[in-house]
Amino acid sequence: MSDRTDTQSTVPAPAPRHLDAVIVGAGFSGMYQLLRLRDHLKMDAVVLEAGDGVGGTWYWNRYPGARCDSESHSYSYYFDDDLVRDWEWSERYPGQAEILRYLNHVADRYRLRPDIRLNTRVTAAHYDQAANLWLVETDTGERYSARFLIAAVGCLSAANIPDIPGLSSFAGRWYHTGEWPHEGVDFTGKRVGQIGTGSTGIQCAPVIAASAAHLTVFQRTANYSIPARNEPLTEEFKQYVREHVDEIRQVMQATTNGHPFMVADRAARETSPEERQAIYEAAWEKGGLRFRATFKDLLVDQAANDTAAEFIKAKIRQVVKDPVKAAILSDIDHPFAAKRPPIDTDYFETFNRDNVSLVDLRATPIVEIVPEGIRTTDATYPLDIIVFATGFDAMTGALLKIAIEGRDGLTLQQAWKAGPRNYLGLQVPGFPNFFTVTGPGSPSVLCNLPVAIEQHVDWITDCIARMRERGLSRVEATDEAAEQWQRKVQAAADATLLANVSHSWYLGANVPGKPRIFMPYAGGMARYRGICDEVAAQDYPGFVFDGRPFRAAPARERSPSLPDWSTS
Numbered sequence: 001m002s003d004r005t006d007t008q009s010t011v012p013a014p015a016p017r018h019l020d021a022v023i024v025g026a027g028f029s030g031m032y033q034l035l036r037l038r039d040h041l042k043m044d045a046v047v048l049e050a051g052d053g054v055g056g057t058w059y060w061n062r063y064p065g066a067r068c069d070s071e072s073h074s075y076s077y078y079f080d081d082d083l084v085r086d087w088e089w090s091e092r093y094p095g096q097a098e099i100l101r102y103l104n105h106v107a108d109r110y111r112l113r114p115d116i117r118l119n120t121r122v123t124a125a126h127y128d129q130a131a132n133l134w135l136v137e138t139d140t141g142e143r144y145s146a147r148f149l150i151a152a153v154g155c156l157s158a159a160n161i162p163d164i165p166g167l168s169s170f171a172g173r174w175y176h177t178g179e180w181p182h183e184g185v186d187f188t189g190k191r192v193g194q195i196g197t198g199s200t201g202i203q204c205a206p207v208i209a210a211s212a213a214h215l216t217v218f219q220r221t222a223n224y225s226i227p228a229r230n231e232p233l234t235e236e237f238k239q240y241v242r243e244h245v246d247e248i249r250q251v252m253q254a255t256t257n258g259h260p261f262m263v264a265d266r267a268a269r270e271t272s273p274e275e276r277q278a279i280y281e282a283a284w285e286k287g288g289l290r291f292r293a294t295f296k297d298l299l300v301d302q303a304a305n306d307t308a309a310e311f312i313k314a315k316i317r318q319v320v321k322d323p324v325k326a327a328i329l330s331d332i333d334h335p336f337a338a339k340r341p342p343i344d345t346d347y348f349e350t351f352n353r354d355n356v357s358l359v360d361l362r363a364t365p366i367v368e369i370v371p372e373g374i375r376t377t378d379a380t381y382p383l384d385i386i387v388f389a390t391g392f393d394a395m396t397g398a399l400l401k402i403a404i405e406g407r408d409g410l411t412l413q414q415a416w417k418a419g420p421r422n423y424l425g426l427q428v429p430g431f432p433n434f435f436t437v438t439g440p441g442s443p444s445v446l447c448n449l450p451v452a453i454e455q456h457v458d459w460i461t462d463c464i465a466r467m468r469e470r471g472l473s474r475v476e477a478t479d480e481a482a483e484q485w486q487r488k489v490q491a492a493a494d495a496t497l498l499a500n501v502s503h504s505w506y507l508g509a510n511v512p513g514k515p516r517i518f519m520p521y522a523g524g525m526a527r528y529r530g531i532c533d534e535v536a537a538q539d540y541p542g543f544v545f546d547g548r549p550f551r552a553a554p555a556r557e558r559s560p561s562l563p564d565w566s567t568s
Contacts, residue, residue, distance in 0.1 A: 013141075013143065015143075016144050016145040017144050017145070018144075018146070019045060019046055019146040020037070020044045020045055020147055020148065021043055021044075021146050021147065021149070022045070022046060022048060022134065022136050022149050022150070023046065023047045024048055024122050025047070025056055025152035025153045025154060026051070026107075026118070027054070027056015027152065027154055028056060028057075028103070029056070029154070029438060029457065030056065030150075030152035031054060031103070031106060031107060032454065032457045033045075033047075033150055033152055033460070033461075034047050034112055034115055034116070035110050035112065036457055036461040037464070039110070040461065043464075046115050047112075047115060047117065047152075048117050048122050048138060049116055049119075049120060050120065051118065053100075053104070053118065054104060054112075054118075055099075055100045055103045055104070056103075056152075056154050057154050057156060058096055058099045058100045058103060060180070061096060061180065062096055062180040062181075062184070063175075063180045063203070063204055063387075064187075064203075064204050065206060066095065066200075066203060067094065067095045067345075068094050068099060069199070069343050071260060071288065072093065073237075074252055074258075074259060074260040074448055074450075074451075075094065075099070075449075075450055076102070077106065077450060077454065078245070078450070078451075078454065079454055081245045083109065084241070084242075084245045085242045088238055089102075090232060090233060091233060092230050092288070093228050093230045093288070120139070121138060121139040122137070123138060123402065124136070124402065124403040124405075125149055125403070126405045127407055127433075128145075131145075132474055133146065134146050134147070134148070134149040134433065134434065147473065148434075148435070149433065150434075151435070151437065152437045153399060153402075155438055155445050156391075159176045159178035163512070164366060164368065164369050165367075166368040166369040166370055167369045169369065169371050170369050170371060172383055172384045173384070173385050174385065174386040174387070174388065175387055176388040176390070177196075177200040186211075187211045187212040188211050188213075190213055191214050191216075191373075191384045192386075193215075193373065194208065194216070194218065195218045195387070195389065196220075196388060196389030197217065197219045197220075197221065198342065198389065199340055199342040200389045200391065201217070201389030202223065202225050202344045203347075204387060205347060205356075206345060206346045206349075208387065209350050212355065215357070216356075216357045216358075216374075216381050217357070217358050218359045218366065218374065218376075219329070219361060222328065222332045223339070223342060224309070224332060225342040225347050226288065226291045226292075226312070226343045226344070227284065227287045227343065227344060227345070228287050228288055228343040228344060229285070229288060230287075252448065252451050253526065253529065255525065255526060256524035257289075257292075257524070258447035258450075258452060258525045259293075259447075259448050261293055262293070264293060264295060265296060267296060267304065268295040268297055268298060269303055269307075276295075276307060277311070280308065284311075284315065288343050289343060291308075292337050294308070295308075298336065299335075299337055299498065300495065300496055300497065302335065302497060309335060313330040315348075316329050316330040317330050319348040319352075321352050322351065325351045325358050328358055328360045334501045338498050338500060338501045339504045340506075365377055373386075374386065396416060396440055396519070399436065399439070400412060406428070406432070406434065407430050408430070410431075412431070415428055415429070415431075418515050418517070419515035419516070419517030420440035420517065421483075422439060422440065422485070423441070423485050424531070424535065425438070425439045425441035425442025425456075425521065426441075426460065427475070427476065427477035428477065428482070429476065429478060429479045429482050431476070433476075437456045438453055440520065441485060441489055441520075441521060442521055443521050443524065443525045445520050448525075451525060452525060463475065472546050474546050474547075475543055475544070477542060478544060481541070481542030481543070484542075488521075488523070489519075489520075489522075493506075493518040493522045495522075496522050499518055502516075506520060539551040
C-alpha cells in the first residue's frame with residue numbers, strides 16, 4: 001500500500017459572462033428578439049442555440065417533403081419593408097431548404113451571427129433572487145448571468161417518440177421527422193414503415209413512396225387534408241407583393257389566423273347546398289388553407305362544419321381508388337380544422353400506388369417492434385426503416401427539458417404540474433424577468449407564426465423599454481392574472497369546436513402522462529393583439545414591477561441596478 005495521499009484538485013467553474021439578456025433559440029423568434037434588444041434598445045444580448053446553424057424549426061425538420069403551410073409571402077418578417085421587397089420567394093408554399101436560406105439571409109443582413117452561440121444547449125437556468133439575475137448553464141460548460149431570460153425555443157421542437165415495446169431490438173434504422181439526419185436518408189429499394197398521419201406524415205408519405213421499394217403507412221387517426229396546389233410564383237405576383245407590403249401586413253394583423261386573406265363573411269348554414277358546393281369546389285381547386293376561410297361558422301357550428309367535413313371525405317373517396325383504403329382514410333372522427341388542418345401534395349393519390357399499403361391501427365393496433373419490423377395484433381410487417389411522424393411534445397416540451405428554477409426555488413416543472421399556467425402566454429408567476437415567445441396561452445400554433453412572433457417580440461421589447469424609462473429592474477406576472485387568463489384561454493376554446501377533440505395535441509393528448517389542458521389561445525390573433533396592447537396602454541395590470549404595480553413606480557432617470565442600455 002502506498003503511503004502517498006492523492007488529492008484531487010478542484011478546478012473552479014468559470015465565472016459567468018454577464019449580459020443584459022440571454023435568448024434561448026435561434027429561429028424566427030430568437031433572431032428577431034436579438035435584433036430588437038441589441039439594435040433598438042442597445043442591450044448586450046446573446047442567443048444560445050443547440051444546433052450548428054440558425055433556423056430553429058427549419059434547421060431541425062429536414063424530413064422528406066418538409067414544407068410550410070403558410071403562403072411564402074406571409075411566412076416572412078414584416079418589420080422591415082425593404083427586407084420584404086428584397087427577398088424573392090420561388091414557390092407559393094416554400095420548402096424547408098428555401099426557408100432555411102431565408103433565415104440565414106436574415107442572420108447575415110442584420111449581422112446577427114456574432115451574437116449567436118451555436119452548438120450550445122441551455123441545460124439549466126436559475127433565478128438569483130438577491131442579485132435579480134438569471135444564471136444560465138449550458139452543455140458546453142459556459143455560464144451566463146443576465147437580467148432577462150427569454151425563451152424562444154419554438155412550439156414544435158421537442159420530438160415525441162412513442163414508447164413502443166421492442167424499439168431497441170429493431171435490426172433496421174429508425175428516424176423521427178423532427179430529428180432528421182442532415183445528410184438525408186436513402187429509401188431506394190427499402191421497405192419503409194411510417195407511423196403517423198398528421199401534418200408531417202402527410203408531407204412525408206408521397207416523397208418516401210416515390211423511391212422506396214414499399215411503404216406501409218400505419219394510421220391511428222385518419223385526417224383531413226386539402227391539396228396545396230403548390231406552384232412557382234409568377235413575376236406578376238412577386239411585383240404585387242413588393243408594391244403592397246403595408247397592405248399585406250395590415251391584412252395579416254387584422255385576421256384571426258394571421259394569414260394574408262380574410263375569412264369570408266358568410267355562413268355555411270345560410271348558404272344553399274348548390275352554392276355551398278360550388279364554393280367548396282372552387283376552394284378545393286385553389287388549394288391551401290384558404291379552404292378553411294370559405295365560411296365564418298366552420299369552427300363554431302357543428303352542422304356548418306359537417307358540410308365541409310363531408311365534402312372532404314367525399315373527395316378522399318373519389319381520389320383513392322381502393323374502396324377499403326378509401327374507407328380507412330375517410331373514417332375521420334373529429335370536425336374539420338379542429339385539429340391542425342394539413343395541406344398536401346398528392347397525399348391521398350399516394351395510396352393508389354402499387355408499392356403503398358395502409359394499416360388501420362384502430363382495427364389492428366401495434367403490439368411491439370421486433371427485429372424484423374412491426375408486429376400488430378394480426379400480422380408482422382418486415383421493414384428496413386421505420387419513420388416516426390408522431391409529432392412533438394408541443395408548446396411545453398422544449399421548455400420543460402430545461403431545468404428552469406424561479407423565485408423561492410419554484411421549478412417550471414412544479415409550476416406546470418397540472419398544465420401550463422401563465423399570463424398572456426408571456427410570463428409565468430414566480431419567474432421574474434423570464435419571458436416566453438409564442439408560449440402556451442398565446443395564439444401561436446393556431447396562426448401564421450411569424451405574425452405572432454413579431455407581435456410577441458415587439459411587446460416584450462416595449463415592456464423592457466418602459467421599465468428602463470421608469471428605472472425598474474424586475475417584472476413578474478401575478479397569480480391572479482394567470483388564473484384569469486387561463487380561464488379566458490379555456491373559454492375561447494370552448495366557444496369553438498377545438499375543445500371537442502379529446503385526442504388533439506392542442507391538449508397534449510399525444511404525450512402519455514401529459515396534463516390535459518387546452519394550451520393555445522383560440523380567440524384569434526387580432527383579438528389577442530388588442531388585449532396585449534390594452535394591457536400595455538393601461539400600465540400593465542396583471543404584472544408587478546419591483547414588487548408593485550407599474551403605475552405606482554416613481555418615474556426616474558435610471559436605476560443603479562440596471563445597466564446603462566443606451567451605451568452598452
